[in-house]
Amino acid sequence: MEILGIVLSLFLLMYVAYRGFSVILFAPILAILAAAMQGLDVMPAYTELFMERAVGYVKSFFPVFLLGAVLGKVMEDTGMAKSIAHEIIQALGKERGIIAVVLSGAILTYGGVSLFVVVFAVYPFGAALFKEAGIPKRLIPGAIALGAFTFTMTMVPGTPQIQNAIPMTFYGTNAWASPVLGLLAAAITFFSGIAWLEYRRKSAQAAGEGYGEHTLNEPTADQTQGDYPNWVLSLLPLVAVVAINFAMTKFAWDPNMLKAFQGMGLKLLVPAVKNVAGIWALIIGLVVGVILAVAIGYRYLPKQPGSLQRALNTGAIGSLLAIMNTASEVGYGNVISSLPGFKSIATFLLNIKLGGTPLVSEFFTVNILAGITGSASGGMSIALSIMAKEWLAWANQVGLNPELLHRVASMASGGFDTMPHNGAVITLLAVCGLTHIQSYKDICVTSLIIPFLTGIVVILIYTIFGFTG
Numbered sequence: 001m002e003i004l005g006i007v008l009s010l011f012l013l014m015y016v017a018y019r020g021f022s023v024i025l026f027a028p029i030l031a032i033l034a035a036a037m038q039g040l041d042v043m044p045a046y047t048e049l050f051m052e053r054a055v056g057y058v059k060s061f062f063p064v065f066l067l068g069a070v071l072g073k074v075m076e077d078t079g080m081a082k083s084i085a086h087e088i089i090q091a092l093g094k095e096r097g098i099i100a101v102v103l104s105g106a107i108l109t110y111g112g113v114s115l116f117v118v119v120f121a122v123y124p125f126g127a128a129l130f131k132e133a134g135i136p137k138r139l140i141p142g143a144i145a146l147g148a149f150t151f152t153m154t155m156v157p158g159t160p161q162i163q164n165a166i167p168m169t170f171y172g173t174n175a176w177a178s179p180v181l182g183l184l185a186a187a188i189t190f191f192s193g194i195a196w197l198e199y200r201r202k203s204a205q206a207a208g209e210g211y212g213e214h215t216l217n218e219p220t221a222d223q224t225q226g227d228y229p230n231w232v233l234s235l236l237p238l239v240a241v242v243a244i245n246f247a248m249t250k251f252a253w254d255p256n257m258l259k260a261f262q263g264m265g266l267k268l269l270v271p272a273v274k275n276v277a278g279i280w281a282l283i284i285g286l287v288v289g290v291i292l293a294v295a296i297g298y299r300y301l302p303k304q305p306g307s308l309q310r311a312l313n314t315g316a317i318g319s320l321l322a323i324m325n326t327a328s329e330v331g332y333g334n335v336i337s338s339l340p341g342f343k344s345i346a347t348f349l350l351n352i353k354l355g356g357t358p359l360v361s362e363f364f365t366v367n368i369l370a371g372i373t374g375s376a377s378g379g380m381s382i383a384l385s386i387m388a389k390e391w392l393a394w395a396n397q398v399g400l401n402p403e404l405l406h407r408v409a410s411m412a413s414g415g416f417d418t419m420p421h422n423g424a425v426i427t428l429l430a431v432c433g434l435t436h437i438q439s440y441k442d443i444c445v446t447s448l449i450i451p452f453l454t455g456i457v458v459i460l461i462y463t464i465f466g467f468t469g
Contacts, residue, residue, distance in 0.1 A: 003341045005037035010372050013332065017374045018421030024321075027328035031335035038339050049338050053385060054331030058323055060270075064165050064279065065323040066316060067286035071237065071293055072114035073315030077307070078297025081113055081121035083228035084235060089125045094133035098143050098197045101126040102190070105147025111238020112160040112289055115424050118148045119431050124219035127432070134210040135201055141428050142200075142442025146193040149424060149447040151186035153376070154414035155407075155454075160241050160282055162326075163376045163413050167406040169270055170388040174249040174278035177403035181458055185411060188454045193446040200442060217433030233296050241289035248281035326377045333369075333382030342386075350390055355463040357400050358391040363412045363455055371416030374423065380413035404462060408455065415452040418443060 009030045016026045028050050035045035075081040085104040092100035101122060108118045126140050153161045157179035164175050171177075228234075255273050270276045294308065301307040336342055352361040365387060370379025395405055418425050420436055425443055429435060 003344055005034050006336055006339060006341050006345065008037075009034035009336065014372045014374065014421065020426075022325070023332075023373070023375075023378070024324050024328045027332040031332040034339060035335055038341055040339070045335055049335045050331035052331075053334035054327040057327040057330040057381060057385075060169055060279070061162065061165065061326075062319075062323055063283045064160075064162055064286070065319040067283065067290060068112055068114055068160065068162065069319035069322065070312055070315035071112050071241070071286060071290050072117040073311050073318065074290065074293040074297060075108075075113050075234075075237070076117045076121065077302070077311040078293065078300045079228040080234035080237070080293065080297045080300070081108055081117055082125070083231045084108060084238075085122045085125050086228060087231035089129050094129055097126075097129045097133045097135050098139070098201060099194060100129065101140065101143040102147035102194065102197075105144050106152045106190075107235075108238070109148045109161060110152040110156060110159055110242065111235070112241040112286060113238070115148050115153070115161075116427060119144060119424075119428050122147075123431050127219045131211045134205065136204045136209055137212050137214055137432070138434060138438045139197055139200055139204075139442055141432050141434060141439040142193075142197055142446045144428060144432075145418065145425075145443045146190070146197070146446040149418060150193070150414055150451050151189045154410040154451070155182050155186040155189065157182045158242050158246055160245060160286060163380065164410050165279060165282055166377060166380055166413075167384065167388075167409045168278035169275050170384045171392060171402040171406050172272070172274040173403050173406040175245055175282060176249055178401070178407035181404070181461065182407050184461075185407075185454050185458050188457060189450055192450045192454070196445050196450070197442065214433060217431060227300070229297055229300050236296060237289040237293040240292050241285045243285075244288045245281050245285035248284050249278065251277075251281070253277050253280070326375065326381055329373050329375060329378035330381045330385055333385055336382075337386040346387065346390075349387065350394075355459065357398055357462070358394040358405065359400070359408050359459045359462065362387070362391050362405060363408050363459060366409050366412035367416045367452065367455075370413050371419050374417065374419055374421040376413035376417035379417060380409055384409060408458065411451065411455045411458065415448060415455060418447040 012033075013023065013027065013030050016030075017023055028046060031050050032042050032045055035049075036042055072081075084107060088104045088107065089097075089100040092103070104122045104125070105118050108121065109115060113121075122144055123140065126143065127137060130137055130140055152159055154163045157176040159175065167177070168174060253273050257273050298308065301311065337346070349361050349365050352364060354360040362383070366380050366383045369383045370376050373379045373382065391405060392402060395402060420440060425440070428443070429439060432439070
């Protein structure tokens with residue numbers, strides 16, 4: 001009965017997410033439901049379990065959400081994101097239309113632009129190019145998903161996306177964890193995804209299918225033509241984010257920096273500087289990126305008074321929704337992990353000992369929770385907040401580098417997350433004016449099946465060769 005209550009709560013969370021209800025509202029309700037079914041008092045479960053971990057998550061990661069959202073909004077409103085996408089697509093041309101769309105999304109996300117901004121920036125040019133080349137429009141979501149939702153989100157070392165930042169505080173790593181295996185995984189995902197989309201294109205064209213007759217959300221001339229900033233200058237903020245992030249991870253932070261704050265009687269979320277240094281490096285990189293984006297793109301903002309304020313404010317306000325969604329899922333996970341019935345589930349997950357390391361246990365746990373929540377960051381945050389200490393202790397026992405735990409957790413978050421109820425999937429289809437029936441198959445292959453199989457390949461490489469990269 002105890003396990004039944006947890007399973008029921010999890011699937012209700014998946015259902016309400018699929019139906020479009022806010023997890024900010026329903027995550028605490030369903031957490032309290034699970035707690036009540038196991039005899040716990042409702043109000044302490046909410047204030048002491050749910051809220052404690054949710055607030056702790058905000059404290060740890062809010063600067064990353066805030067700065068990333070502001071950078072994305074400035075890049076969007078100044079036209080800098082569109083400038084980069086336009087240049088890449090024009091340079092590669094209609095003969096390489098699919099690769100052009102994928103690379104556009106990849107470069108923007110690797111520079112720190114949010115997935116949602118990428119969708120709006122890339123779609124108009126991608127649609128115009130696909131129409132000119134006679135490539136079915138239904139393949140655009142799969143191409144954008146491959147470029148923005150996969151390897152530059154979770155695999156390529158140094159990516160400033162939140163899915164690569166979350167493991168840092170748990171494992172004491174930085175954004176560049178396991179660089180060689182990360183690059184290998186990215187290459188496998190990229191080339192496999194391109195091969196699939198090209199196969200789909202050739203099959204459609206062999207059957208006489210072209211772009212198709214579409215009327216919903218078709219790009220206009222205003223969306224594909226404009227006075228955009230120079231694309232080289234537009235790239236500078238993104239390059240700065242990655243470069244500064246890398247430089248600061250090499251910086252020798254004083255390991256005693258936290259002692260003064262510990263002496264104040266504060267409840268610190270991290271035990272040592274190494275557990276937060278990666279986040280500090282990312283914050284500094286994003287701050288520099290935002291400053292450069294404002295300086296370079298200021299004159300391209302809309303000419304109405306207050307355009308800069310609106311861009312900054314909109315980005316800041318938008319970050320609140322993003323982090324509160326994830327924080328609510330983390331609070332939910334804390335309640336579930338504290339229930340008596342969860343001990344059996346945790347024991348089962350920790351007993352997945354294929355290969356003699358925690359990698360398989362971690363990989364499947366993160367994938368499953370990301371799939372249930374429909375959120376890469378939410379699913380991974382729940383999994384790590386519940387199990388990271390056990391996985392890290394296990395890794396230390398068998399001599400496994402924590403960097404590989406970081407990389408596998410990040411990669412796993414980008415596997416089952418793109419189930420049909422995922423918010424980014426729903427937004428992508430809405431922007432493209434397409435339906436799940438028309439395009440989800442290709443989204444599923446490029447952003448779910450291929451990344452999942454790639455994660456298994458990475459684990460096998462370590463298991464067979466002992467290489468952590």
